[in-house]
Every structure is written in C-alpha cells, then in structure tokens.
Amino acid sequence: FVIQLWVMKASFTFLLSLFLFIVKRVTCEAEGLRACDALHAAGPSKVVITSLDIDGTLLLIGSHQKIKGHPAEQFKIAMPKIPAYFTGTGDLMTALLLGWSNKYPEELWKASELAVSSLQEYNALSCEELPFVSSTILFSSAKRVEIIFSSLWEGI
Numbered sequence: 284f285v286i287q288l289w290v291m292k293a294s295f296t297f298l299l300s301l302f303l304f305i306v307k308r309v310t311c312e313a314e315g316l317r318a319c320d321a322l323h324a325a326g327p328s329k330v331v332i333t334s335l336d337i338d339g340t341l342l343l344i345g346s347h348q349k350i351k352g353h354p355a356e357q358f359k360i361a362m363p364k365i366p367a368y369f370t371g372t373g374d375l376m377t378a379l380l381l382g383w384s385n386k387y388p389e390e391l392w393k394a395s396e397l398a399v400s401s402l403q404e405y406n407a408l409s410c411e412e413l414p415f416v417s418s419t420i421l422f423s424s425a426k427r428v429e430i431i432f433s434s435l436w437e438g439i
Contacts, residue, residue, distance in 0.1 A: 311337060312344065316357050319346035323355055329384070329391050333376055343399055347391035358392045360399050365406050376402050 309315050309332075319330045323346065332344045341362040348355035379401050383394035 309335060309337075312342065312359060315342070315344040315359075316346065319344065319355065319357060322346075323348045331380060331391070331395055333373070343395055345391050345395045349389070356392065358395070360395060362399055362403060365403075367406070369406055372402060372406065375405065 309318060315332055315335055315337075318332065322330045328348050328351075330346045332342075335342045335344060341364050343360040343362065344357070345359070346355040346357045376398060379398035380394060383397045383401075384391065387394045387397075
C-alpha cells in the first residue's frame with residue numbers, strides 16, 4: 284500500500300511515493316496531520332497527502348504553513364470511492380494540484396478541492412464509458428483531459 288505525497292517548496296515540486304511499511308503507518312487523520320507537520324519541519328511549506336484510505340473512507344489531507352514557525356492551515360477532503368480500477372490517476376492528480384496551485388498559490392485548500400473535483404469528474408465520466416470500449420473512448424478521454432487542463436489556464 285502506497286501513499287503519495289505532493290510537496291511544494293518554493294518553485295520546486297516533488298512527488299514522493301512512501302511505502303507505509305517504511306514510514307510509520309498512517310491509520311487515522313491525526314497521524315496524517317502529524318506527518319504533514321513533520322514534513323513542514325523539514326522545509327516544504329505545502330504538503331498534500333492523496334488517496335489515504337482510513338476506515339473505508341478515501342481522504343486527501345493538506346497542510347499549508349504560510350509563515351515558518353507558525354501553525355499550518357490544515358484540511359481534509361473526503362472523496363467518494365468509485366468502484367473501478369484506474370491507471371494514471373496519481374500523475375493526473377499531481378498535474379491538477381500543480382496547475383490549480385499555480386492559479387491559487389495562497390489557497391492550497393481551494394487548489395486541492397478543485398483538483399479532487401476535476402479528477403473525480405474525469406473518473407466518473409470514464410466509468411460511464413467502460414461498457415463501450417473502443418477507440419472513441421480513447422479520443423473522448425484525451426479530449427476531456429484537454430478540456431480540464433485548458434480550464435486551468437483561463438484568465439491567467
């Protein structure tokens with residue numbers, strides 16, 4: 284089982300995959316928030332833990348320490364599980380977080396909320412098309428990704 288951490292420090296963005304058997308196993312929201320605090324102590328001002336499965340609930344936990352040494356603004360977003368297997372969602376989530384964070388640099392909660400919303404919509408639409416596997420799905424999925432990303436850059 285892997286959690287993905289999206290960490291942003293200054294203008295550098297890193298995606299870290301941490302195996303839970305190496306790191307202390309996160310079994311509750313409070314441990315996730317403490318993990319964010321530990322990462323802040325190492326330097327990054329923004330931390331997002333994605334796809335954290337706690338008691339059957341899928342959570343995103345975020346933390347933004349705007350001023351070093353001050354308490355971070357921390358939040359969680361509960362996400363519905365879609366009963367399907369998807370590939371590339373971690374990469375898409377990272378790209379969406381980066382794009383929305385670029386648009387809302389001081390509002391990590393908003394960027395995270397918009398990224399989750401975009402990803403959930405993409406996955407839900409993909410599920411609707413699963414019975415009709417054909418080349419049109421590949422085209423429409425690619426078109427949907429293009430639409431999602433183009434919406435990120437409107438007004439910039």
